Structures are given as structure tokens and as C-alpha cells.
Amino acid sequence: MKITEIESLPVAAGAGTYLLIAVHTADGAHGLGEVGMRSRPGTVLGALRDLADIVIGQDANRIEHVWQTMYRGGFFPADRDAGAAMAAIDMALWDLRGKTLGVPLYELLGGPCRDQVPAYVHLRGTDVEAYVDNARRLVELGWSHLRFSLDGRTDPIFEPRQAVRDTLGVLGALRDALGDGVELLIDVHTRLDPADAVTFCREAEPFRPYFVEDPLRSEDPGLYRTLRERTGVPLAAGEQYTTKWAFRPLLEGDLIDHARIDLANTGITEGRKIAAMAEAHHIQVATHNPLGPVCSAASAHLNTALPNVSVQEQLRPHGWDDDPLVEVGPVIAAGSVRPADLAGLGVQIDLDYARKNSAADRLGPPPQYRRADGSFTNW
Numbered sequence: 001m002k003i004t005e006i007e008s009l010p011v012a013a014g015a016g017t018y019l020l021i022a023v024h025t026a027d028g029a030h031g032l033g034e035v036g037m038r039s040r041p042g043t044v045l046g047a048l049r050d051l052a053d054i055v056i057g058q059d060a061n062r063i064e065h066v067w068q069t070m071y072r073g074g075f076f077p078a079d080r081d082a083g084a085a086m087a088a089i090d091m092a093l094w095d096l097r098g099k100t101l102g103v104p105l106y107e108l109l110g111g112p113c114r115d116q117v118p119a120y121v122h123l124r125g126t127d128v129e130a131y132v133d134n135a136r137r138l139v140e141l142g143w144s145h146l147r148f149s150l151d152g153r154t155d156p157i158f159e160p161r162q163a164v165r166d167t168l169g170v171l172g173a174l175r176d177a178l179g180d181g182v183e184l185l186i187d188v189h190t191r192l193d194p195a196d197a198v199t200f201c202r203e204a205e206p207f208r209p210y211f212v213e214d215p216l217r218s219e220d221p222g223l224y225r226t227l228r229e230r231t232g233v234p235l236a237a238g239e240q241y242t243t244k245w246a247f248r249p250l251l252e253g254d255l256i257d258h259a260r261i262d263l264a265n266t267g268i269t270e271g272r273k274i275a276a277m278a279e280a281h282h283i284q285v286a287t288h289n290p291l292g293p294v295c296s297a298a299s300a301h302l303n304t305a306l307p308n309v310s311v312q313e314q315l316r317p318h319g320w321d322d323d324p325l326v327e328v329g330p331v332i333a334a335g336s337v338r339p340a341d342l343a344g345l346g347v348q349i350d351l352d353y354a355r356k357n358s359a360a361d362r363l364g365p366p367p368q369y370r371r372a373d374g375s376f377t378n379w
Ligand SMILES: O=C(O)[C@@H](O)[C@H](O)[C@H](O)CO
Pocket: 187, 189, 239, 288, 289, 290, 313
């Protein structure tokens, strides 16, 4: 099972743009992977080429060994941008392993702990009424976990205190309209400084959110200690981390309640180790996955096999039903996701379609936000 090629497939498909890869082997097989960081396409495509120098010629069955050589083989640790490229290769090797053995990936990860994985979808709105209407529609479709963002709703200007007030208004209106049977998740996108994050979390408490995600920036996980002391709201973080070492302070300090592992940033080999570290702290895994069919499948497999799962992110309520790229993908039913009943990741894409519909020029930095004074703030 010699690895012969890492093929990058930035693809524009029915439902969005994805940065997929195919790892090919000498016997004509291939495994699929997905890169989680699409905001620096040149960097990650370059990292994939650098990693190919290390990986080509290796035995695809030695997944942990390949991980060690990718991570440490360039002397400088391959984290962040290179970590996202590594994650895609690692995911593809697990797909290949499952296909070679003829079993779904979750069987290799210990077998199922659950029948399907609870999932949440994204909720959007231009004003409070639109949020409530859109939420009601999703609930009617059977979704019980809805996620929306802390926004200023004056794009591209983001004023944190205004955004905190607006978002608390939306949260309160949703709770009033939907009652307690619907779980509400708020993603702050690392946009707040500690003072505003404390205000937001404390004032959100009476509305019983399922979690508040990324209230603080990710550079210094120790920052969460202050917030933790000042709010009882459940906290979620971790989507920007690629390694167990990055997650360690959050987990060992019991600073979060939900670990936002993104398998297209950590890979499966590292992601399951992070999940085990979380388990030791009674922290639930809430996989980050605003991504495509391959990462969604990988997440569904790992979450099927893990004991400590809260909820999996799924961008769209309808999955890939009408997407010309995706021949088989994970099964998305109202409120949940489960892997397709096939070997490996259980994803089949039309490789020719992917090659002909490159999204190379459509990936890049997200829209840029500004404070009213012109200074930068996170998207
Ligand atoms: O949790 C999420 O889905 C978000 O934080 C996205 O990863 C972010 O908006 C970048 O696309």
C-alpha cells in the first residue's frame, strides 16, 4: 500500500467550496480527506506539497507512523496551517484503511456507542423577527439544536458592545418563542475582549444557552480562566487548534465544557487523542464542522464511536442531496447525522467533477470587519 500521490482538489460544488484531497496508492486505491483551513489556500496547498515529499513512498497502513513523520519530519512542528494539511492526509489514510479492510471507519475506532449523532445547524436572520421565523422553520423540519452568531448586523462594521446587546436580544426572543425544548448555541468567533465576553456570558445565563462558543481569542487558552470564574454559562472552544498540545491547557484546566475538535484541522489520529484527554475531564466533544462531505463523514464516524459526544456541527439542514459532486455522503436527517453504510469514510465524490470544477480562485480570506474607528476585528 505505497502512497504515490497527494492530489489537491479545491472544488466548487452545489453547496459551497471545499478543499478536498485524494491520497492515491500504488494499487490504484484512493482515500479522501478535507482541509479545514480554507482562508490561506496558498499556504495549505504549499504545505500539502511539502508533506507529499515526506509521505510519498510510505506505507499507507502505518497511519500513526505517517503522522509522526509528517508532524516532526520538517523539524519545526507542523501545526496550524501545516496541521490542517496534515489533517487531510491523515483523514484520507483512515478512509483507505477502512476501504482496505472492508469496514466502516467507526468499526476501526471501537464500534458504535450511538445509533446516530445529534447535530446542530446554522440559523441566520437579518432582524429579530427573521431569526424567530427561520428558527421555527428549522424546528418544524425536526432540528432541536440551532446555532447563530454574535453579530453587529451592521456589516462590515462590528462594534462589540452593540453586538452583545443585539445578540442578547435575539437570544431572549428565541427562548421566549421556542421554549426550553430547543437548544440555542451562540458562536462569538473569538470577537470579544474579556470584559465584553464576561458581560455577554453573564447576561446570556438566564436564557439557558447550550453553549457559548469562542467568546475569547484563541492565542492564550489561559484567558479562559478569568471568564470561567465569572460565568456559569457552558463554554465551547478549540476549532482553531490542530494538536493535543494546543488543547491541553483548556482541558487540563477544566476551562471549557465542549471541545470543538475539527477533524479537518486535527486529523483523526490526533482528534481521537484530544477526545480521550477531554473524556478524562468529563468534557464533551462538539465537533467543529462548517465544512464539506468528507469532514462531515469523518466527524460522524468518530462521533459514532466516541463515548463523550454532545453535538456535531452541520452547516445545512439538507446535506448534499442535490450536489453534483457528492455521490454518497453521510446521512443527514432532521437533528442528526450518521455515516453512510460503506467501508472507510463512506463518501464517494465524482473525482472528474472535482477536477473540472476547481475552486482554487474562490478560496481565501473571509470578509474583513472593522470597528467604527477603522481598527481591525475578527470576522
Ligand atoms: O464554528 C463555526 O462554524 C465558525 O466558527 C466557522 O468556523 C467560522 O465562521 C469560519 O468559517
